[in-house]
Each structure stands twice: as C-alpha cells, then as structure tokens.
Amino acid sequence: MRRILFTLMSLGCSVALATTVYKWVDENGVIHYSDQPHPNAQKLQVEGVQTYSSSAAAVRAPAESEQSSASPNPYKGCAIAQPLDQQNLPNAQSVFIRVAADPMPRGGDRVFITMDGQGVNGGQPTGLSFNVTPIDRGAHSVQAQIRGADGQVLCQTPSVTFYVQQPNLLSPGFQGQPQPTTSPRPR
Numbered sequence: 001m002r003r004i005l006f007t008l009m010s011l012g013c014s015v016a017l018a019t020t021v022y023k024w025v026d027e028n029g030v031i032h033y034s035d036q037p038h039p040n041a042q043k044l045q046v047e048g049v050q051t052y053s054s055s056a057a058a059v060r061a062p063a064e065s066e067q068s069s070a071s072p073n074p075y076k077g078c079a080i081a082q083p084l085d086q087q088n089l090p091n092a093q094s095v096f097i098r099v100a101a102d103p104m105p106r107g108g109d110r111v112f113i114t115m116d117g118q119g120v121n122g123g124q125p126t127g128l129s130f131n132v133t134p135i136d137r138g139a140h141s142v143q144a145q146i147r148g149a150d151g152q153v154l155c156q157t158p159s160v161t162f163y164v165q166q167p168n169l170l171s172p173g174f175q176g177q178p179q180p181t182t183s184p185r186p187r
Contacts, residue, residue, distance in 0.1 A: 020035065020043060020044070020045065021033055021034070021035060021043075021044045022034050022035070022036065022037055022038055022041035022042065022043055022044070023041060023042045023044055024038050024039075024040055024041040024042065073154055073155070074103065074106060074154070075101060075102065075103070075146060075154050075155040076102045076103070077101075077102050077155065078099060078100065078101040078102070078144065078146055078155040078156070078157050079099070079100050079157050079158065080097065080098070080099060080100075080142055080143070080144060080157050080158075080160040081098045081099065081100040082096060082097065082098040083095060083096075083097070083142070083160065083162040084160070084162070085160045085161060085162070086161060086162070086163075087162045087163070088162075088163045088165060089162060089163065089164050089165065090165045091165070091166060091167065092135055092164045092165075092166065093133065093134060093135065093166075094131055094132060094133035094134065094135055095131070095132050095135045095140075095162070095164065096129065096130075096131050096132075097113055097115070097120070097129065097130050097131070097132065097142055097144075098128065098129045099111055099113065099128045099129070099144045099157065100128070101128065101146060101155060104128075105128070105146055108148065108149035109146050109147065109148055109149070109154060110125035110146070110147050111125055111126055111127055111128055111144060111145070111146055112125055112126065112144065112145050112146075112147060113126045113130050113142065113143070113144045114142070114143050114144070114145075115132060115140055115141070115142050116140055116141055117141075120132060135164050136164065137164045137165060137166040138163070138164060139161060139162075139163050140161070140162055140163075140164065141159050141160065141161045142159070142160050142161075142162070143156070143157055143158070143159045143160070144156070144157045145157070
C-alpha cells in the first residue's frame with residue numbers, strides 16, 4: 001500500500017514539475033512512473049496541470065423570467081422516520097408515524113400522511129407526526145407529502161411498508177416468540 005501511495009505521490013510531483021513521464025512494469029508486474037528514463041520504459045506526454053481561480057468565476061443571477069417560472073423547492077429531502085421499512089410490530093394496537101424533513105417545514109407548508117392509499121386524519125394536514133389508532137393487523141404502507149400553501153407537492157417520501165401482528169384465536173399470546181407446545185392426547 002505504501003508503495004502505491006509513494007508511486008502516486010511521485011507521479012503527482014512529476015506531473016507538477018515536468019511534462020514527460022516514463023512508465024514501465026518490473027519483473028513482478030508492478031507499474032512504475034518516473035521523470036527519469038528507464039530501460040523498456042514507455043514515454044508519456046502529460047498535459048499541463050489544471051488550475052482553478054475563484055476570482056475568475058463570474059456568478060450569474062437568474063433572469064427575472066427564470067425566477068418567476070420556477071419556484072424554488074426549499075426541501076433537500078423528506079422520509080418516513082417511523083415506522084421503519086419492513087418493520088414487524090407485534091401486539092400493536094396503534095402505530096406512531098413520524099416524518100423527517102430537511103429542512104423543517106416552513107410556516108405555510110403542510111404535511112399530509114397517507115396509509116394504504118387513504119389520507120389519515122380525514123385527509124387533513126397532520127404535522128410531522130401522527131398516531132393511528134386502532135390499527136388492523138396485516139401489511140400497511142405509509143407515505144407522506146409536504147405541500148406548499150398553493151397545494152403544490154414540494155417533497156414526497158418513498159413508501160414504507162410495515163407489518164402489524166396481533167393476537168388471534170390461532171395464536172392468542174403471540175409476541176414474536178414461539179409458544180410452548182402441549183403434548184398430544186393419547187388415542
């Protein structure tokens with residue numbers, strides 16, 4: 001590893017100082033670079049070093065027509081933080097849904113959560129968290145949207161699927177652990 005790092009550093013220095021580099025492979029198959037000629041070396045021509053000057057860059061403000069046609073989206077991202085995707089919830093009577101947004105929603109923006117394709121809270125905004133009670137057993141999918149004051153979707157989370165396991169007649173005490181079995185009755 002040191003040899004490779006040293007070779008790369010040498011190559012970097014030789015590129016900065018010279019425009020001719022020699023490349024060869026030794027008897028062990030190791031590739032070498034140098035600014036000095038070597039028997040059986042291939043001569044490489046290296047272009048000038050690329051540089052960047054921050055003072056040379058001009059910042060262009062968007063034209064007025066560009067600003068009015070595209071409203072900026074303030075959100076870098078949003079996601080369902082709770083429950084986790086593919087999470088099993090044994091004996092759950094309710095589920096707490098939490099949405100994470102970067103940055104936090106602005107004053108006029110609203111969060112809408114849907115579960116199994118239906119809006120929770122009667123389709124009204126919920127905020128970043130909402131508790132669904134009661135919850136049926138089975139698979140459920142949750143998704144959220146952050147909408148602006150004009151109703152435009154500004155951020156939408158990926159769908160998260162979770163599973164609710166509740167006691168039933170076939171497994172009344174199910175808690176994620178196998179139940180002790182009773183010995184069969186003699187015939």
